[in-house]
Amino acid sequence: MSAAVLLLSLTGLGLVASPAHADGPGSGTPYVVTVGDSYISGEAGRWAGSSNDSEAPADALGAHAYHDNATHTAELIPKCHRSLSAEAYVGGGVGGLNLACSGARTTTGTGSDFKPGLDFYDDGAGKQGQAKMLQAFAATHNVKQVVVSIGGNDFNFASVVTQCVQDFLLSPSWNPDYCRDDSSVVANFTSSNVTAVRAKIATAFQNVRTAMRNAGYGDSSWNLVVQTYPSPIPAASGFRYGQTGYTRQSVGGCGFWNADADWANSTALVTINSTVRAAIGQSGLSNARLLELQSAFNGRRLCEKTVGLYEEVGLSSWTQPTAVDRTEWINQIRTVTTVGSNYYIQESLHPNYWAQLALRSCVRQTYTQNRGGTCTIAGTGLLNGEPRMTLN
Helix, strand or coil: CCHHHHHHHHHHCCCCCCCCCCCCCCCCCEEEEEEECHHHHCCCCCECCCCCCCCHHHECCHHHCCCCCCCCCCCCCCCCCCCCCCCCCCECCEEEEECCCCCCCCCCEECCCEECCCCCCECCCCCECHHHHHHHHHCCCEEEEEEEECCCHHHCHHHHHHHHHHHHHHCCCCCCCCCCCCHHHHHHHCHHHHHHHHHHHHHHHHHHHHHHHHCCCCHHHCEEEEECCCCCCCCHHHECCCCCCCHHHHCCCCCCCHHHHHHHHHHHHHHHHHHHHHHHHHHCCCCEEEEECCCCCCCCCCCECCCECHHHHCCCCCCCCCHHHHECCECCCCCHHHCCCCCCHHHCCCECHHHHHHHHHHHHHHHHHCCCEEEEEEEEEEECCEEEEEEC
């Protein structure tokens, strides 16, 4: 794919946000705004599949993939990883703004890395919560749809994954140490914690509504689309690498014991998504819609039998016509393997370039069809540069 063709495709798909129009709330170019965490910010959106031989086959967007400032040379908020392939940019005359941040929780975190939550935090020196940022933008733009992915980090998603991989690497196959029963993991899924997290998510949704009301919008003049989380790894029977030895992690980057993979799909993911759904009702929002993504990547998940690394499927570049169907849509779990590379540990187990474009198609369909639904793979190949997805 030539640079000229790629640039045209990026523009056509809305990878470059439409120009801003200071028309005021409810007038001018319509906008879709995304808020929340790494599963909507575009984390891992640089990479189209994986290879252990070289970065080159999978490097779809290059070194500026996460640079979202005006000159496309740096991040507005370091490590938010708002990628150019993120789902906010639906195109078709609709503007896109990505306010989400990798690592974000429902409330703002002000540690070593600033992580804006879905609140009205404002330090007076430029650091603001996502609800505050949304309010300011919506006051001078025509925001028709806000899409949110939030809650995973309130369940300590990254820590759970780390514990599961650690248990896989540090225990033998004849006496596996499972993460599903580790106290540090179990604590996240107790009924009391689920109740607490549900309340936090509900408050986050209410903060989005408050931001829009403060910007001058009636509740019926815009829609909130709430995303559930997709399954990133298959159940035990779906892995292409066995669980004996270290191949599952050293080659596939998917170091989960079979029992933990089954638990992750049947218990952890189900609990998180059920909590997100329940939070919609608890929030009391009348204009919220649900975008179900739990099965969106089935058949293209990390280490799934139906796909492979570039060297395993005989491909050499993400630009080859069958790459979207034969390579993974979820980034490998990386540890020390990021040393000396362009990979980030925080990209681990996140939807990659293919998946981000697939999610964009899902969001576009919620916008054009004016509804929620369940989004799944609809066929092979690309349609207008994106994987084929359908909203049912």
